[in-house]
Amino acid sequence: MTDRPRLTALAERLPATVPFVGPEAQERARGQPFRARIGANESGFGPSPRVVQAMAAAAPEMWKYCDPENHDLRVAVARHLGVKAENVVVGEGIDGLLSLTVRLHVSEGTPVVTSLGAYPTFNFHVVGFGGRIVAVPYANDREDLDALLEAVKAEGAPLVYLSNPDNPMGTWWEADEVEAFAAALPASTLLVLDEAYGETAPEGTLPPIDVSRPNVLRLRTFSKAYGLAGLRCGYAVGDAALISSFEKIRSHYGVNRMAQAAGLAALADQGYLATAVGRIAAARARIADIAHANGLAPLPSATNFVAIDCGGDGAFALKVMQALLAHDVFVRKPMAPGLDRCIRISCGPDADLDIFEEELPGALAEARGN
């Protein structure tokens, strides 16, 4: 008998943690808002006006519970991708779907392979369910497919995480390379293929959807190119048996009613998506230009952000980031060894990039101690 309710042994040893500190928390700490919000890989171009209308129209209907089957959105996603509804599960963003995927496959001590410096929220879920992270370093700023494969085999890992295009570096593999990686995996290893940035990638980056392969799960979201990060709505696509296993544990009312309505409207407005993707590409080019103009090396990017090599070590890039923050420009940076020489700038409207352009020279000078 203890003097208070006891947590599970696993919960007891988990740290209380926040994978990211939000810009709002930073603004509260600073006592001052940022002038440019280009740090969280959001799309400052926002959602389609039709989606905004759909959300406003859904507002008075919010007294109703959401459809626990997410039926209309699930069917629309399936149609969009040319698969059956049984191959799609809609969830609370990729974060929510990653949590469920991990929970289905990971128990105490299960090895899970990912890249050192890749998406921290995935790691949060793995650790949260008692798994053991096996982290493979990036090679040439890309997730290292050969080394990931080797680690999977050495560990007998049931899960391997790959983001393509990659966050936080913005790099990518061609579709055939990803397919070769998937084909080389043991049948007992599930490839968790995070394609959050799929819509902004060059043609030929996303392998064709093939739901006949039971060990590949594709994850996509309305958070990035669709401009709806605050919505918490994404979907996973895969083999029907795998997808049906989510029914065992998912929070059936988890995707809120407006998220379903907005997701449906977003998917229906592919014209806006194309426009947004064009704006994001233009912003990427401008961020690269700004970097070059300051003597820095932008990395090629297939995402809605650009990692900029600041030309020094991690400590230097950290100083650059901190100087930008102090100048009211919200940006972030990779933290893993080797990747940490970069800062990471999200695409956004010209007004935001104007501020970045204006503040970067000063931030660099401060970081250099001039």
Added chain:
Amino acid sequence: MTDRPRLTALAERLPATVPFVGPEAQERARGQPFRARIGANESGFGPSPRVVQAMAAAAPEMWKYCDPENHDLRVAVARHLGVKAENVVVGEGIDGLLSLTVRLHVSEGTPVVTSLGAYPTFNFHVVGFGGRIVAVPYANDREDLDALLEAVKAEGAPLVYLSNPDNPMGTWWEADEVEAFAAALPASTLLVLDEAYGETAPEGTLPPIDVSRPNVLRLRTFSKAYGLAGLRCGYAVGDAALISSFEKIRSHYGVNRMAQAAGLAALADQGYLATAVGRIAAARARIADIAHANGLAPLPSATNFVAIDCGGDGAFALKVMQALLAHDVFVRKPMAPGLDRCIRISCGPDADLDIFEEELPGALAEARGN
């Protein structure tokens, strides 16, 4: 090595399940919409017009991630209740918070005490994390506090669930009875006190908030009296150490941006809440009148619904419900032995109750085989 990725032993044995079939799914199966939606304990009176405005205003901002700390809403809830922010965790509805609470305390084989016929989603989470449900029958249509306490002690259960007011019967215990129950629990047992219907209960039903007690967690929601079931936003209140343990596992971006904005606006409009509570009380009285007029016995209710004793067994009440559904009136019913003699009617505007009033006599006649 298997020919496909293997689920955990626990996930493998879980059934694929849906705790509730939504009215939308029923409408799809019927090929026809319901004329009255009074089955899911939603509030047909809807949210405050100010909340609807706040949602529409938030729509264009949905490109931003939500504040992962839910800071503004958390602080507002704390202020509303007269506690500190550290005593409040905001989550994806009570469902989401129940899942986290269970995950923190339940592992394979952990006994968990609840009432037979109480909230199925709680059981879904308990089973989903490997727990073992110990279900205590209701007594006189109320959750049986003495028997719950006895079961907790006999099983050494770390969790006991109590909803007050109760769903699905609408009954309630007075605050001092709940307090006596809490005080009698072992210190190592957490009382998960679901107060989803707290706002519609008579004064004296909710014990004063006392966050000094480490083994009581209070759960509340914007789904019911606030008229925002589709929002997925609720909160838990308790001892700071217990509340901080949610940081170990919660989905930090889980509460979507609009839900935070809407929750804040809802909390700020207590005038509307009072109006809604008045309308709900009037609807309760009208549902009771309709029941009486048809020779049925409505149960006293502290919630936004009324359980009606149909005067027969479970099979008869099931027929009444099915006849109502066939007449386009969406209602539900309790399923546990003893409780199953009732149907359950949610409060709603007069237009909905008019339809119920119109259709009930025919439904009863059909159920009686007349």
